[in-house]
Amino acid sequence: MASDAQAVEQMAEEGGLVFHPMEQFEIKPLFGGTEIAWYTPTNATLWMGVAILAIIGLLILGTSKRSIIPSRLQSVAELAYGFIYKMVEDICGKEGVKYFPYVMTLFMFIVTANFLGLLPLAFTTTSHIAVTAVMAMLVFLSVTVLGFVLHGASFLGLFWISSAPLALRPILALIEVISYFVRPISHSIRLAGNMMAGHAVIKVFAAFAAIELLSPVPILAITAIYALEVLVAFIQAYVFTILTCVYLKDALHPNH
Amino acid sequence: MATDIQEAGKAVAEVGEAAEKAGMPQLDFSTFPNQIFWLVVTLVVIYLILSRVALPRIGAILAERQGTITNDLAAAEELKAKAVEAEKAYEKALADARAEAQRIAAQTRAEIQAELNEAIARADAEIAAKAAESEKAIAEIRASALESIEAVATETAAEIVSVLGGKPDGIAKAVAERMKG
Numbered sequence A: 001m002a003s004d005a006q007a008v009e010q011m012a013e014e015g016g017l018v019f020h021p022m023e024q025f026e027i028k029p030l031f032g033g034t035e036i037a038w039y040t041p042t043n044a045t046l047w048m049g050v051a052i053l054a055i056i057g058l059l060i061l062g063t064s065k066r067s068i069i070p071s072r073l074q075s076v077a078e079l080a081y082g083f084i085y086k087m088v089e090d091i092c093g094k095e096g097v098k099y100f101p102y103v104m105t106l107f108m109f110i111v112t113a114n115f116l117g118l119l120p121l122a123f124t125t126t127s128h129i130a131v132t133a134v135m136a137m138l139v140f141l142s143v144t145v146l147g148f149v150l151h152g153a154s155f156l157g158l159f160w161i162s163s164a165p166l167a168l169r170p171i172l173a174l175i176e177v178i179s180y181f182v183r184p185i186s187h188s189i190r191l192a193g194n195m196m197a198g199h200a201v202i203k204v205f206a207a208f209a210a211i212e213l214l215s216p217v218p219i220l221a222i223t224a225i226y227a228l229e230v231l232v233a234f235i236q237a238y239v240f241t242i243l244t245c246v247y248l249k250d251a252l253h254p255n256h
Numbered sequence B: 001m002a003t004d005i006q007e008a009g010k011a012v013a014e015v016g017e018a019a020e021k022a023g024m025p026q027l028d029f030s031t032f033p034n035q036i037f038w039l040v041v042t043l044v045v046i047y048l049i050l051s052r053v054a055l056p057r058i059g060a061i062l063a064e065r066q067g068t069i070t071n072d073l074a075a076a077e078e079l080k081a082k083a084v085e086a087e088k089a090y091e092k093a094l095a096d097a098r099a100e101a102q103r104i105a106a107q108t109r110a111e112i113q114a115e116l117n118e119a120i121a122r123a124d125a126e127i128a129a130k131a132a133e134s135e136k137a138i139a140e141i142r143a144s145a146l147e148s149i150e151a152v153a154t155e156t157a158a159e160i161v162s163v164l165g166g167k168p169d170g171i172a173k174a175v176a177e178r179m180k181g
Helices: A002-014 A043-061 A072-092 A094-117 A129-158 A166-208 A216-252 B002-022 B029-164 B171-180
Strands: none
Touching: A043 A072, A043 A094, A043 B029, A072 A094, A072 A216, A072 B029, A094 A129, A094 A166, A094 A216, A094 B029, A129 A166, A129 A216, A129 B029, A166 A216, B029 B171
16 A cells, blocks of 8 residues: 555656645654654644643733733633533533533643644644544543542443343443443544544645646635635534543443 | 653554555654653643633633623612612602692682682672662652652743633642642
């Protein structure tokens, strides 16, 4: 498969087309060199840092006036706060509110990284499975631990559906256990896959735009896909967060 | 923890190189320790920023606004009650004034009526007195006229009798008798 892809790429390059849709996802050291140690500052580091600055800009500088009648930036910050707070409260109930800062951290990081990734020449940190998998595992492990700490062995009641007929319960329990362990995988691949696919498609169209005769079509297509990607950037952050809340609800109320 | 990540990263780095050639930088495991390290740093920083500064501040702003709105609504309710009260007081004052005006008008009317009645009574009395006086005067005039007629008649009769050559005796008696008839 790898050689196929290379062959296609070579053929394309000979025909004047340059396809490098995946090049944008490469991790490169910021200050030269090729070695990437765990501490090397890379483009991923840079854009995570930009995400932190953007979050500070929105949530701290934006609210520095603490006005009763908010400015635009403060309104956005308040909307983000209210949006996630209400989500946590609605899904997890009153007991879930103390985990709100963790959920908010995940949401703010993902939504900011997704939108920053849409800037031209930017690097999309959330398009990497390493990043999303760590966050998904973080959610999975903390929710599982929390479930056992709060409810002890009765947390396993989550897998034993008492409303189902007795004969079906073992089968359902098996399905529930499997789906429980698949959660972090689907949780992480959904986000990384969506971010990667959109950016790759835009890049492919961008390569077609090099053909002068055809160029208006790919440019229109890029515009359309870009609009879609703006939507996807928010929706994927929303989906990741709401699933986190749902998993958290299972840990808080395993018997519902 | 970081060294663990590093070791794990080295272990998967060889697998990752094969994936890198396939064209998916996402599957290049040699970059995983680096990404995971910086992600953890980023998440911790964001968590600290949010939990220490941003979220308490925004929460306070929202609570303060909620408080302001509640207070304003209460104040508006109070003002509305006051307005209703003021309207009631105004209407009451208006009704009182109207009743007072009516009372005064009725009183004035009664006074005028009384004065009028008195004046009419007085006028009636005057008119009656004047009528009585006039009647008396007329009666006197008539009486004096009758007397005068008798005298004139007697005289005239005596003249006529004397002219005719008679004696004027008993004429006065005859005239007086005639006058009675």
